[in-house]
Amino acid sequence: MTRLLGRLGGWCARHGWIVLVAWVVVAAGVMGASLAFPSPTSSDASIPGTDAQRAHDLMKTGFGSGYGTAGTVQLLVYSPDGALIEDDRKKAVETSMDRLRTMPHVKQVDTPFRKGGISSNLQIGLITIKLEGNDSDQIADTTQELSKAADPARAAGLEVVPADASNPADKEIKTGPSEIIGVVCALLVLVFAFGTLVAAMIPIFVALVSVATGLGVIGLLGWVVDMPKQAGIMATMIGLGVGIDYALFLLSRHRRLLAEGVPVAESVRRTVASSGGAVVFAGGTVIIALSALMLAGFPLLATLGWVTGISVVAAVLTSVTLVPALLGLLGHRVNALKVPLLRGGGTSGTGWAGLGRWVARRPWQVLLASALVLGALAAPALALKLGAIDEGYGAKGSEPRRAYELMATGFGPGFNGPLIVVAELPSKVAGAEDPIVDNLTREVEDVDGVKYVGDPKVNTSGRSVLLQVIPEYAPSDDRAAQVVRDVRAISVPGVQMHVGGKVAGLTDAGDRMAERTPLVIGVVVLLSALLLLLAFRAPVVAIKAAVMNLVSLGAAFGALALVFSIGLGTGLVGMDPPVNSSYVQTVFFSVPIESYVPLMLFAVLFGLSMDYEVFLLTAVRQSYLRHGRNSRAVAEGLGSTGRVITSAALIMVAVFTAFVAYPDSMVKTFGVGLAVAVAVDATIIRGFLVPATMVLLGRLNWWCPRWLDRILPNLSVEGHEEDEPSVRREEPVKVGV
Structure with a gap:
């Protein structure tokens, strides 16, 4: 040589x-x-063969893109000077929602003035936007466009921050x-x-x-x-x-x-x-x-x-x-x-x-x-x-960190890292009221460290159910990973459960x-x-x-x-x-x-x-x-x-x-x-x-x-x-x- x-x-x-x-x-x-x-750059941290990846795949095939991270955008609205339900502020939020409904690919806009959509002090609200037909690779750009559509709320003195504040300029x-x-x-x-x-x-x-x-x-x-x-x-x-x-x-x-x-x-x-x-x-x-x-x-x-x-x-x-x-x-x-x-x-x-x-x-x-x-x-x-670094460790004043702080203050630290439970059922069920779905929901609610379980959603085939589970702990907390393991340990006869979401992926x-x-x-x-x-x-x-x-x-x-x-x-x-x-x-x-x-x-x-x-x-x-x-x-x-x-x-x-x-x-x-x-x-x-x-x-x-x-x-x-x-x-x- x-x-x-x-x-x-x-x-x-x-x-x-x-x-x-x-x-x-x-x-x-x-x-x-x-x-x-x-x-383009990718933030995909999927790991083939893991339970979190299986949950993600089942969610995508069984419930559609609207339930994935590329199908939902959330905007946090914060009123520093009083309650959001006061007339002027509420009207500004509703005007912003009307504009959001006219945006491309927007299928549904859920008001923050709903159960679970507003904080206990009534100062922080969560607008949830469901999308369809959008390019999943452009979700960061889509999020920023939707955020701009909420300018009427900003004009009224409210702070509006995307919950997943992914700025295209920060992708690389x-x-x-x-x-x-x-x-x-x-x-x-x-x-x-x-x-x-x-x-x-x-x-x-x-x-x-x-x-x-x-x-x-x-x-x-x-x-x-x-x-x-x-x-x-x-x-x-x-x-x-x-x-x-x-x-x-x-x-x-x-x-x-x-x-x-x-x-x-x-x-x-x-x-x-x-x-x-x-x-x-x-x-x-x-x-x-x-x-x-x-x-x-x-x-x-x-x-x-x-x-x-x-x-x-x-x-x-x-x-x-x-x-x-x-x-x-x-x-x-x-x-x-x-x-x-x-x-x-x-x-x-x-x-x-x-x-x-x-x-x-x-x-x-x-x-x-x-x-x-x-x-x-x-x-x-x-x-x-070793553990997960969440947005709470981001640069002070950045949008991701601000969104994390507002979410944790208004709804609890676990809302920054929800778990997605996707269960394959042994037989077709008529709806969320079915006993096997109700039993599954109660089992998840009884797990130590679980703060809140959303209403179960059954897919059109009636063979899969989806639950959003909110832990009591932040994504970077070791106890959040233990909640993932405890939920996965639940045994319901005939039901195959898979747990996904950010915390589950990091645990895997x-x-x-x-x-x-x-x-x-x-x-x-x-x-x-x-x-x-x-x-x-x-x-x-x-x-x-x-x-x-x-x-x-x-x-x-x-x-x-x-x-x-x-x-x-x-x-x-x-x-x-x-x-x-x-x-x-x-x-x-x-x-x-x-x-x-x-x-x-x-x-x-x-x-x-x-x-x-x-x-x-x-x-x-x-x-x-x-x-x-x-x-x-x-x-x-x-x-x-x-x-x-x-x-x-x-x-x-x-x-x-x-x-x-x-x-x-x-x-x-x-x-x-x-x-x-x-x-x-x-x-x-x-x-x-x-x-x-x-x-x-x-x-x-x-x-x-x-x-x-x-x-x-x-x-x-x-x-x-x-x-x-x-x-x-x-x-x-x-x-x-």
Whole structure:
């Protein structure tokens, strides 16, 4: 593989303008097409095979679209100055209802001045609008149009908010300041690392081309697959981080070779042959980890996984083609525009090599100290609280949060997450008064935590009944999930019950994640270790690398628990506290973490952690093959990679931290988790723990059974023969059979 990459890098360096123009045209083309024809995003979190999905399907087929989320719109009307039933206010509400009845697709408008339609203080009312023939994909736009039709009520001093306040402008998380902040921080790190503006700009330019290409492809794919609203921002976050890092690794190697007097063309070829191979393997581990999310049984998670993988593929491709093209075009001008007072670009790594020698002299002490620190960082993970994040945690002042607060105040927190019970009956019934329907309704009403059960509705075939059940608890309350389980546990002879709705769907998602998590983790660890085995032909190194990555994950989950579950900093990351919170609660309050986030975070972090492992092991392996002295190889490997890995980690931490400013809670959790994990991985783990374990293992690091060495394909990632053609290659250490 190294020879193939070397030839590719050499060709790109000789035909730099062709490669550069081709990439710019491709990036501009796909990005322009996706902007000109923006694809819809989907908030569908359905999970095939679950009880909630079965309830949804039965409701749709047995009762029609009018009973689904796309068939009903509710408007909350609030009178801050008095009762809604006063003549002027009531007349304004009725005028708004008359206008609503004239809107397209409106089948029925239910007045708030009905039983269950107005709050006990008579200040909050609920207008329910049933639709037919509308496009379910355009429900957010339809909701906003219906809300505008209620302007007569607003003119009378009333507040009108859609209960499901889905604004079309908010369907997709837009790119913006966070990306700019992340890029600026990355540029500053690169300037300090290289000391020249030209060299610093290369990784930034390559990453921007990579991200633009990836986002363009993702945007166009949104026309053929359901694309979550977080897809673009997740791809941007990961794409920026790995895109800059991969280009940084290549550029650092190239500048070091130039400093040693290697001609430009030969330097580019060697760089792509060696560091390019490391980039390909590192990117491969990220893609493998993300692809394993398809085994989670959660379509939303699987889509986020392969969509993020597209950005990683784009980063790898631009690194091994566009970077050598730019290096070939620039030649020695890569070191132009030096920044005064900044040395940058040092290649000796004496400080990191000194750290390596220090660790080599006391490996047991370093191992013990590192384990204690990492254990302390991971300990809070025991308090990690998984659950649903409802609109009550949304940005203060936003329509969804305002609607949530009005609904909870007027009708109770459970009205924000009603359960939909769909029961298949053993025989046809005449109507809702049938004894079996009455028995079913009473059984549901008797469940602890159920506040209200609506009037049962029997479909036209008389074989299915639908009940709307209002829990006493908010959707994010753990007790709401228990109500779902208790309702499902009801046993009525001959009746098959299914419970759907938002809370039921989230409960099923949590159960599915708990069921599939061991499988996903096992596949990711196994395949990543196998890829490392192919790269280094060293079973011990492959297994150890997988274990080290799991250690860094513990620190990430500990940070998430500390910030969100324990609440020491939710206010600091931009989460708005609940209404009527005390001063302390405005800064420190607990926020649940969506059940699928840890698994997604695991896949991303495992892949990213493997990046640094590959680059460090590559350098150590090269040194070991030159002289065969393990402790010295560890020190030299750390010395040659410490500076660049630290710079790469600082860039990733800056990029991920910048995304904490996003209003979306999932993006915030990813930003915190990724930033902490990368920082810990590049310092404690790669600087202390990995060198200490490698020193202690000695020659076992590179041990490979003869039978395994014979059957493994030769996919060496080091490219050692490319850099040191005059040095005799030594065979891997082989012990046993």
